[in-house]
Amino acid sequence: MKMAIVGAGWAGMAAAVEAAGRGMDVTVFEATRTLGGRARALGTEKPDGTPITLDNGQHILIGAYSDTLALMQRVGLDLAQVLMALPLALPYPDGTGLQTPAWATRWPAPLDALGAIATARGWTWGERLALIRSSLGWQMAGFRCEPRATVETLCENLPERVVQELIEPLCVSALNLPSSDASAQVFLNVMRDALFGRGAAGFSASCLLLPRTDLTRLFPAAAAQWLQQHHGNTSRIRTGARITGLLNHAGRWRLTGEGVDEAFDRVVWATPASVAAQTLLAHADDNETLASWALSAHALHFTAITTVYAWAPGARLSAPMLALRAEPDAHASPAQFVFDRGQLNPEDAGVLAFVVSASTGERDELQARVLQQGQRQLGMALQPFITVVEKRATFACTPALERPGALIAPGLYAAGDYVQGPYPATLEAAVRSGVAAARLASE
Known part of the structure; x- marks a missing residue:
């Protein structure tokens, strides 16, 4: 055939x-x-003229991506060589945020994720327990909700800090939409597999898998x-x-x-x-x-993702991936995450990738805002060398969408x-x- x-x-x-x-x-x-x-892959040059291969957008995988990981192994890839596995973590530059403690990484799902929530730095016990209760409530409901519900309504009873420091970044990175517009059901599907699902290829379902090579x-x-x-x-x-x-x-x-x-x-x-x-x-x-x-x-309908690649010789972040804070002036802090490409591939030393999900605005103006945000939150001078805007990066994953x-x-x-x-x-x-x-x- x-x-x-x-x-x-x-x-x-x-x-x-x-x-x-x-x-x-x-x-x-x-x-x-x-x-x-x-x-x-995307071929370009560093500011000093050195050739470098980047990507048309920064991506991550998770341990719950069973079909992807199985197919990568099927075609002969050594996952340990091409992926960096990190326990579930969304740390901020100041050290606060969600981070799975070493003792919890040996626990099966969902205990490892619950351990990360229970020890989230900068959160009160009330905030931690509220998220744990909600997570268990989602599980008891079979990770089902009203089809037209948004992530915002799903999480309306969670403390503001939990929403701003965890739910909103997770939502915009996974569904490429703010919580006010994103499908709660699809968000629950992701949470089900990432927090309560079975991992694949020896990885915990909730672990983050960062590519060590180009896409x-x-x-x-x-x-x-x-x-x-x-x-x-x-x-x-x-x-x-x-x-x-x-x-x-x-x-x-x-x-x-x-x-x-x-x-x-x-x-x-x-x-x-x-x-x-x-x-x-x-x-x-x-x-x-x-x-x-x-x-x-x-x-x-489609939404955009922008990746701003910046050059900071000698730069090394406290983790390969950091979450960036939403500042009071949301316009001034468009990027949600920054990746230290040098920790993933030594050839990319000094390269930082800032990711702006659900991005809007013109390329040059958006790049300038991201660089200013990075300099404020990371405390380092940054030089841009390429900004990639994928205007139709993802479909808009809205509630009750007919695909x-x-x-x-x-x-x-x-x-x-x-x-x-x-x-x-x-x-x-x-x-x-x-x-x-x-x-x-x-x-």
């Missing part, structure tokens, strides 16, 4: 590995020259190499091949584009939602099923972090959708 996969991001490459493993003849078409989609090498490139080594006769990846045409004929799908004109038994469309909607709408004609799916994808399904039409499937599923727009959501699409297509 011949399968085409349009898009070589994390969803597309996950689909390719799963499909090849199921004995399908796989061709991956990628419009660009770099694998990874919206989580890919293309972290999975997509390794998947491509695995396909070549294990299924070289029946799998191929064509970069610089943009698919612009799609036609169903006699039960098969013909793809056309830049140097492409070929029919396939199955097609997995693994591009961003906007690209999928635009292409499918243009070729829906009288196919109501195709048009209906494309319109549902077109109806999604497109995995089946577009007979023989045509969708894969991407926006496809129906329990998670927001994360790497795990992308990988799960790719694996699921390949399984559906092989049935």
